[in-house]
Amino acid sequence: MHSSIRHPVGAKLVDGRAISLSIQDQVSEGVSALRDRGVEAHLAVVIAGDDPASHVYVRNKEKACHRCGIKSTRIDLPPTSELPAILGVVEQLNSDETVHGILVQSPAPEGVDELQISSSILPEKDVDGFHPVNLGRLVQGDSGGLLPCTPSGVMRILELSEASLSGAKAVVIGRSRIVGMPMAMMLSQKGVDATVTIAHSKSRGMSQICKEADILVSAVGVPHIVKREWIKPGAFVVDVGISRVEDGLAGDVAPNVAEVAGWLTPVPGGVGPMTIAMLMSNTLRAAEMLNP
Ligand code: NAP
Numbered sequence: 495m496h497s498s499i500r501h502p503v504g505a506k507l508v509d510g511r512a513i514s515l516s517i518q519d520q521v522s523e524g525v526s527a528l529r530d531r532g533v534e535a536h537l538a539v540v541i542a543g544d545d546p547a548s549h550v551y552v553r554n555k556e557k558a559c560h561r562c563g564i565k566s567t568r569i570d571l572p573p574t575s576e577l578p579a580i581l582g583v584v585e586q587l588n589s590d591e592t593v594h595g596i597l598v599q600s601p602a603p604e605g606v607d608e609l610q611i612s613s614s615i616l617p618e619k620d621v622d623g624f625h626p627v628n629l630g631r632l633v634q635g636d637s638g639g640l641l642p643c644t645p646s647g648v649m650r651i652l653e654l655s656e657a658s659l660s661g662a663k664a665v666v667i668g669r670s671r672i673v674g675m676p677m678a679m680m681l682s683q684k685g686v687d688a689t690v691t692i693a694h695s696k697s698r699g700m701s702q703i704c705k706e707a708d709i710l711v712s713a714v715g716v717p718h719i720v721k722r723e724w725i726k727p728g729a730f731v732v733d734v735g736i737s738r739v740e741d742g743l744a745g746d747v748a749p750n751v752a753e754v755a756g757w758l759t760p761v762p763g764g765v766g767p768m769t770i771a772m773l774m775s776n777t778l779r780a781a782e783m784l785n786p
Contacts, residue, residue: 504752504753504754504755505731505751505752505753505756505758506756506757507752507758507759508757508758508759508760508764509763510647510759510760510763510764510765510766511763511767513650513651513654513767513768513771514767514770517768517771517772517775518558518561518562518771520775521562521564521774521775521777521778522561524778524782525562525563525778528781528782528785531785533781533785534565535562535563535564535565535594535595535778536564536565536567536592536593536594536595537555537564537565537566537567537593537596537597537621537777538566538568538587538593538595538596539567539569539597539599540568540569540580540583540584540587540596540597540598540599541569541570541599542570542571542572542573542575542598542602542603542606543600543601543602547738548599548600548601551599552568552599555597555770555773558770558773558774559777562774564774564777564778567593571583573603575603575606577606577607577610580602580606580611581610581611581614584611584614584615588614588615588616593619594619594777595619595621595773595776595780595781596615596616596620597621597773598611598612598615598622600672609671612624612626613625613626617639618640618780619784620780621640621643621777621780622642622643622773622776623642623643623646623776624642624671624672625640627639628640628641629642629671629676632679632683635684637683640776640779641676641680641772641776642672642673643769643772643776644672644673644713644765644768644769644772645673645677645680646680646775646776647765647769647771647772648677648680648711648732648765648768649680649681649686650768650772651768655730657757659687660687660688661689662688662689662709663689663707663708663709664678664681664688664690664691664707664708664709664710665691665692665706665707665710665711666678666681666692666693666713667693667694667700667704667710667711667712667713667719667720667746668693668714668715668734673713673734674694674713677713677734678690681709681711688709691703691707701723701724704720704724705724705725705726706726707726707729708726708729709729710725710729710730710731710732711734712732712733712735712746712747713734713735715736716735716737716746717735717737717739717744717745717746718744718748719735720733720746720747720748720751721751722748722750722753722754725751725754725755726754727754728755728756729754729755729756729757730755731747732759733745733758733761734765735761736762743761743762744761745764
């Protein structure tokens with residue numbers, strides 16, 4: 495593992511920022527190689543909601559594009575936009591041959607169905623990996639499509655940390671379309687071979703379920719919901735959750751989990767930067783696949 499520091503108490507902390515930067519360096523090389531062939535990798539980001547956090551995320555994505563040499567175009571729509579207006583913009587971007595990746599920042603304006611937006615993006619340009627074709631390929635055991643960025647980032651962390659996955663017991667808390675469910679699919683796919691349990695808000699006996707986990711991925715969004723007592727000693731704990739609290743950001747995992755876990759991803763600085771790195775990587779892949 496090339497990027498970890500030992501927590502003073504026990505767990506090794508995964509340095510997601512350092513890993514993210516090294517992935518972005520690799521993406522930059524691929525982007526230059528494409529440029530040498532006359533292709534400028536190009537990501538279009540559509541933002542329609544008025545959520546302040548979305549604006550921060552979009553700015554971070556623009557910065558990462560700049561770092562990787564990817565052209566980024568931002569399309570700001572009014573927060574009152576309705577589905578037809580958003581679909582109209584996506585349609586234009588789908589047919590624009592100079593655009594390789596399209597992302598519509600979540601959350602969409604109130605009342606707008608995000609599933610319909612995801613389904614309207616060409617699967618080849620779906621750098622968020624949420625199109626039913628890309629998620630369907632994953633369910634069929636085909637990981638050659640564009641995969642959702644956050645669970646892909648978690649997989650990259652586990653691989654680089656040389657976590658032992660084959661036959662391991664993994665628990666994923668959360669079953670959302672964008673994190674929990676694809677995460678469970680990736681961990682259980684052939685070749686990775688973890689035995690996966692999916693837990694959610696109706697699960698009973700969370701502490702017992704989690705205590706079995708060699709790998710525990712939490713994607714809930716409730717600060718410090720994962721307790722020290724739930725952790726198998728030495729487990730690899732991945733904290734996807736991000737919640738805004740009075741004094742900044744908090745993950746799902748209680749800080750004293752570090753006393754028991756073998757590995758832990760911090761919040762901030764763990765999974766968050768990996769999501770952006772995987773978005774850059776997906777944009778490069780999309781540009782390469784559209785320009786074979
Ligand atoms: P989501 O759609 O709200 O899903 C949350 C999941 O947690 C649901 O499946 C829900 O169960 C489950 N859950 C809620 N309360 C629970 C409880 N008490 N016990 C067990 N499970 C519970 O959220 P999401 O979009 O997947 O995101 C999850 C978290 O990850 C959020 O904090 C989000 O900000 C963060 N996130 C971070 C990144 C990153 O880059 N680091 C990227 C995406 C998301 P039900 O299905 O039963 O409702």
